[in-house]
Each structure stands twice: as structure tokens, then as C-alpha cells.
Amino acid sequence: MRMKKSKKNNDIYLKEPIDNLVREYLKKKELPISTKNVISDTCKNLKNKNNKMPKVKKILAMSCCLSVLIFTIVLAHDGKIKIKNPFFNESPGIKTAINNGFIYKENLEYVFSNNVGIKVNSFFMDDNYLGIELNLNFEDFSCNLSDEELSKNIEFEKVLIYDENNNILYYKNNDFLNEFVKERNIEDVEKNTINSGSNIFFESNLNNRNHIINGVYNLYSNKFPKSKKIFIEIENINIEEEKIVKGNWNISIDVPENMYDREIITSNVFNNDKNIEITKVVTSETNTRVDFYIKNIEKLPENKNQDIVEEMINEGKTTEEIRKKLEEYNKGDNKEWFEDVYIENETGKKFYQDFNLIEGNTIITDKEKKEIKGTFTLSLTKYDLSRELKLHFIFNNVNYTIKLTN
Amino acid sequence: MRSLESYILESKNGNQESFEYLINYLQNDLYKIAYTRLTSIDDINEAVQNTIIRIYYNLKKVKNYNYFKTWAIKILINEINKIYKTNKKRDSLKDISYYENTYFYNDISQMQKIENDIDFDKVMNTLKYDEKIIVILKYTDQYTFEDISKILRLNINTVKSKFFRSREKLKKYYEERNKQNENEKIKKK
Structure with missing residues (x-):
């Protein structure tokens, strides 16, 4: 039978009585009430980010964590060479900006909790891209893992990144966000949440085995605000399945003028x-x-x-x-x-x-x-x-x- | 009228109403496709639910909005296959309670429709799974053969030949059934 490529032409051949019968039969296949209810309940649960999800959702939550972990491992594996610019895979535009001084690089003190220190090593932010490079110091932390193994297994349990106007730039863990929203009496969470995509990874510096791990947050958005101060709150670090470093790390950055006073x-x-x-x-x-x-x-x-x-x-x-x-x-x-x-x-x-x-x-x-x-x-x-x-x-x-x- | 693309964009930015619109737009097709392989209404519901959750969490990955529906159906087919494999040993007979959920009338004409549908279900069940899904995609949403080949990762010519072979089977079934009805009428006379 001669067939033509386009959708319309294909349908020329589907006008016989059998075609109408099949269409009629399929039309009658209405959604059962129980399926309608499942759809509506699922949408509601997703809206409320309900933690009391049925079994199927918990499986999904686990698989999401797993995919984040796999992604982290892949990137950490690729990063065997000493890092020059960890932001957005050395994007040429971002590289030019950094070479022209569009980077925050202060020698900040580590914030310690439970013998693990965290500090911001470098940072930049414009309308579309926000990069944060953290240093995690495990020098005083008793651990048998090598730096490379550490970098492959690290994961922050809860993270919140926000600015002086309570604009939420990134969060991990809904409860952590909800606590923040409650504390600050934020009425319209959606309005205060900046939609951003993320690419997060940890890597060790193989040229210098000093128990310092780099954590890189590459966030992108349609419109980041002109923030003057950025706050990073981290709670607990998961190292291996059952090894958790309990602690709180609160870091603040004064955004340089060339970043908050930027114009396109x-x-x-x-x-x-x-x-x-x-x-x-x-x-x-x-x-x-x-x-x-x-x-x-x-x-x-x-x-x-x-x-x-x-x-x-x-x-x-x-x-x-x-x-x-x-x-x-x-x-x-x-x-x-x-x-x-x-x-x-x-x-x-x-x-x-x-x-x-x-x-x-x-x-x-x-x-x-x-x-x-x-x-x-x-x-x-x-x-x-x-x-x-x-x-x-x-x-x-x-x-x-x-x-x-x- | 707003474009589908605008709803996808808004959903990507966290707008819940737009997301619900997208699901509403997909729901009939999700159900019909899940129905091609899964026999229990609970399994169908589970596949549909898992698909919605996966769409929600992965929507940001959708770059080409023309393929949103194709992408969603691919997710559904993966979910269906997972459930099917888990429940392989389950009895494949369809639960009659499904029909009770679908129709609310008990008059004779409605019952006749149900019987016809059960008949049609029988003939649909003689088709293989991939044949069934091709038939449904082609007739419910009039996908092009190219789209179907992308969804099912099959060669376009394979899709075409499977479709026309299945259509022939359905046609033959209906012709035979009509003949039988004619014969019965003659006998009664």
C-alpha cells in the first residue's frame, strides 16, 4: 500500500467503516471514577509536597536521590584534573567574566560544626547564573575514606540559599524550607521562590590530598534578583549510607557591588x-x-x-x-x-x-x-x-x- | 486560546494550575494506553499515578515542547512495563467492576453497549501488546507513524506494517461478526 508521510495523508486511508468503529470504541473508553480520583489526589499531593505519600511515591523519592548521587559520582570522576574554573563546565562566557574580575574570591574563615569546616571559596551571580564553590574541610574529622571516596559519597541533607529579601534561590528538603517560611512569616512562598535549575557536584583535589573537598553549586534561572547578601544554611552531611555528620553550617556572603549593581x-x-x-x-x-x-x-x-x-x-x-x-x-x-x-x-x-x-x-x-x-x-x-x-x-x-x- | 507550550512553561516555573491543566489534557490518553497492557484497574491507576509524578519531577528536562505528549507517553510505557513485569503471573481476565465504574446506567441499550465493548475487548486482546498500542495511538490521537516509531523505538516501516496487519485483523473480526448477525436474522425470519 502506498503511504504518504504526513499525518493528514495517513488518515486518508483510515476512513473505512472499521476505522470509525475503532474510533467509536476508543472514544467510549471514558476515565473510570477511581482513575479520576487518583489523578486529582496525585496532583494535590504534589502541590502540597506531601511527605505522607503512598508507597509508589516513596520509591520515586529514593530513585531521585539515587540519580543525584550517580550524577555526582560521574562528575566527580571526570574532575580528576585540578580544577581551574568549576563553574558551568568552563563556559567561555563565564570564564571571560571571571577573568575580568566578575568573581567573589575572599579568604573567608571556615565555619566549623562537628569537626567539619565549610567556607565559600568563590562565587559569582548575574541575572541567569549563580555559581558557588564551597570548600569542605575534613582535616579534623575521623574518617577512613580517601579524599576521592569522600567526594564521591558526600551529600548535604538540607540546604537553603536565600538573600536579604528572603528570596529563596535554592533549597533541598521541604521541611527545611517550611521551617524557614514559618520563622520569617513568608506569606507567599511561590512569590519568594526563584525558580532555578541546578547542577551540583563534589570533587577532590588529586594534586593535593589534604582532606579538602570542593562542592560546586551551579544554579541557573530566568531572573536572579540583585541580591546584596547571600545566606547559605546547611544541615547534616551524609557521607555514606549510615555515616552522617550532624551539624549546622551558616555562611553569609556580601555580594560585591559589580554583581548586585549589574545592568544588562x-x-x-x-x-x-x-x-x-x-x-x-x-x-x-x-x-x-x-x-x-x-x-x-x-x-x-x-x-x-x-x-x-x-x-x-x-x-x-x-x-x-x-x-x-x-x-x-x-x-x-x-x-x-x-x-x-x-x-x-x-x-x-x-x-x-x-x-x-x-x-x-x-x-x-x-x-x-x-x-x-x-x-x-x-x-x-x-x-x-x-x-x-x-x-x-x-x-x-x-x-x-x-x-x-x- | 492559550498554547500548550505556555502551560508547559508555566508548569516548569512551578505553576500548579498549569500543571493540572497539562495532566487534564493527557489523562484520557494515559488511561487508554495503560489499558492496552494492564488488566486490573488498580494497576492502571498505579501506572497513571507514577507517570504524573515522573512528569512533575522531570518537566524541566523537556526542551522541545512539540514532543511533550510523546515524552509523557514514553514515561507511561516504561511505568506500564515495570508493573506488567511485576504482575506477570497475575490472572489476565478483566475485572468486570471496571465496567461498573465506567457506566452508570442499567438500561438495556447500555448493557448492550457493554457487551459490545467486551466483545471488542476480546478482539483487541487477540492483538499483541505492541500492535494494540500502535492501534490506540493511531486512532485516539492520530499520531503520525513517525511519532509512534519514536515512542516505541521501532522502525517506522515496522510500525506501519504492524498497524495495517492489526487493522486487517480487526476488520476481519467485524466482517465475520456482521455475517453471523445477518445469518441469525435470516434464521429468525
Whole structure:
């Protein structure tokens, strides 16, 4: 039988009486009341973050912990070389910001509890990215594990990171959050909670076996506040299944002025193409985000780009390695939506997509409307910004160069 | 009308109402697909519940919103397979109480419908699991063969041939049944 690819054309062949009968039969398969109740109860439990979950949910909670642990181990394993910049897998944009002094690096004292010390070693924060590097000092703690084993097994039981306005930037453990909310009389928790994604790992310094473990918090969000003070509260450290260091570590950081007084720079766009709209170009200390909207697309190419990027990020590959892989991928018969995406400044330096900031590189397609919208995050920072810029990309084999000014 | 994408984005940002909308949008399909392999209503409910929880905790991973439903169904199929493996030895006969939950009327026409459905269930049960799920995905939500091949991780041509083979089986069953009915009518006359 001849088959056509599109959804509509497939259905041409499904108009016989049997097709209507099957559809009718399936239509009648209404949701039983008990399933409706289960769905509604599950949603309610998730809303209240109910700890008294039925068995199935407890299994899930355990598997979540397990996946966090596995992720920690994988990253710790990859980090055998002495760490230079632990933030966001050495994202080029973040590296530029740090090299230009956009980093808090004070020689703070350790806060000790139960013979384990914790201090902040370095820190940075802008609208989208917040990185905290902690040092955990186990010198005075009696433990038979090597530094490497320690780093693979460590996990904080409860963590809360917030600012002077009670904006909750990150939390681990609902009870810990609830206590905080109650103490501070916070009425609207949702309003005070900044939605952030996280990538957290611990690693040892193999060049110097001194029982100092690094803990790195890479948090990302759509909009971090302009906080002047950051508070980190940690309760209990799980080392192995039954080995728990009971203790409380409360740390505060005075955020440097260049971080809380930050401003993003919005570029003007000069573009005559009716089908391509560059809706926003903003540059911060760590990156440039380009929001775009493309309509009337004749044919949407197949895309495996995202799968490749995600897989390589998980393998700990750098932006440069990912870019090369994508270039190779595009040389064959495979086509991805966008190729050769970069911004060029007046000195001729090109700043490519920063794949280590994966959440900032998104593409949403609407096959029916033949539209694409999304965001590129490129490694151009304020430190390399010039009055005129060129945004370049190839879409459906067409080269686009769009002028930007500041 | 708001797009599905806006509900996904809001749910990712913790908006509970949007999340409930998404689940509401998925619930009929979740149930119908769970029903293809699981025979007990408790197992179906468990699979649906586990799927909702997994969607909730993993929603942030969804990057391409066009594939949200495909992604959710993949999660469901994993949950169904887990439960199925655990309960493999369980009696595969369908619990009649399910029908009591579904229909509230006791009049003859409704009872006739139930009987027809049980008949149809029988013929559906002659299909293999993957055939059944392909038929349901194709007819309930009119997925493309390409989408189904992605969900089930099967070659697109395999999906097509399984679908048309299953459809032939269903067609044959109905034709035979119609013939039988005709014969009975003639006999009565």
C-alpha cells in the first residue's frame, strides 16, 4: 500500500467503516471514577509536597536521590584534573567574566560544626547564573575514606540559599524550607521562590590530598534578583549510607557591588527580513541571549542537534568540542535547524553559541503554523561588546547577517 | 486560546494550575494506553499515578515542547512495563467492576453497549501488546507513524506494517461478526 508521510495523508486511508468503529470504541473508553480520583489526589499531593505519600511515591523519592548521587559520582570522576574554573563546565562566557574580575574570591574563615569546616571559596551571580564553590574541610574529622571516596559519597541533607529579601534561590528538603517560611512569616512562598535549575557536584583535589573537598553549586534561572547578601544554611552531611555528620553550617556572603549593581545591555536590531524577527538581544557579564521568531518556513528540517548536545554535556565535553561535533554532523546528510551561529564584534572576534549554558539554547517549533521560536545563548559578554555587532546564522541553507547596535 | 507550550512553561516555573491543566489534557490518553497492557484497574491507576509524578519531577528536562505528549507517553510505557513485569503471573481476565465504574446506567441499550465493548475487548486482546498500542495511538490521537516509531523505538516501516496487519485483523473480526448477525436474522425470519 502506498503511504504518504504526513499525518493528514495517513488518515486518508483510515476512513473505512472499521476505522470509525475503532474510533467509536476508543472514544467510549471514558476515565473510570477511581482513575479520576487518583489523578486529582496525585496532583494535590504534589502541590502540597506531601511527605505522607503512598508507597509508589516513596520509591520515586529514593530513585531521585539515587540519580543525584550517580550524577555526582560521574562528575566527580571526570574532575580528576585540578580544577581551574568549576563553574558551568568552563563556559567561555563565564570564564571571560571571571577573568575580568566578575568573581567573589575572599579568604573567608571556615565555619566549623562537628569537626567539619565549610567556607565559600568563590562565587559569582548575574541575572541567569549563580555559581558557588564551597570548600569542605575534613582535616579534623575521623574518617577512613580517601579524599576521592569522600567526594564521591558526600551529600548535604538540607540546604537553603536565600538573600536579604528572603528570596529563596535554592533549597533541598521541604521541611527545611517550611521551617524557614514559618520563622520569617513568608506569606507567599511561590512569590519568594526563584525558580532555578541546578547542577551540583563534589570533587577532590588529586594534586593535593589534604582532606579538602570542593562542592560546586551551579544554579541557573530566568531572573536572579540583585541580591546584596547571600545566606547559605546547611544541615547534616551524609557521607555514606549510615555515616552522617550532624551539624549546622551558616555562611553569609556580601555580594560585591559589580554583581548586585549589574545592568544588562539591550542591542537595537536592524533587520529587513519579514519572516525572521530578532525579538530581543541582551548582553550581560556572562553571555548574550538572542530571542528569535521565524515564520512561513517551507520545510522544517529534522533535528538531532539537541540530543547530541545533551549527550556531550553529560559526557563533560567543552563548548568547543560540541561545536566541532555539530559541524561534523552537519557536513553529512544530516541537517540541523541552525548552523554557524555567532556574533562578531568590531574587532572581528566571533562569539559562538555556549552549549554549556544548555538551558539558554532552546528551539520551539510549531509544525502546523510552520514557525520556530527560541533563544540562542552566545559567549559574547559585556567585556567584548562593541558599538556595532553582526549576528550571523545559517537557516535552511540561507546565510543571514543581521546588524546590531548599542 | 492559550498554547500548550505556555502551560508547559508555566508548569516548569512551578505553576500548579498549569500543571493540572497539562495532566487534564493527557489523562484520557494515559488511561487508554495503560489499558492496552494492564488488566486490573488498580494497576492502571498505579501506572497513571507514577507517570504524573515522573512528569512533575522531570518537566524541566523537556526542551522541545512539540514532543511533550510523546515524552509523557514514553514515561507511561516504561511505568506500564515495570508493573506488567511485576504482575506477570497475575490472572489476565478483566475485572468486570471496571465496567461498573465506567457506566452508570442499567438500561438495556447500555448493557448492550457493554457487551459490545467486551466483545471488542476480546478482539483487541487477540492483538499483541505492541500492535494494540500502535492501534490506540493511531486512532485516539492520530499520531503520525513517525511519532509512534519514536515512542516505541521501532522502525517506522515496522510500525506501519504492524498497524495495517492489526487493522486487517480487526476488520476481519467485524466482517465475520456482521455475517453471523445477518445469518441469525435470516434464521429468525
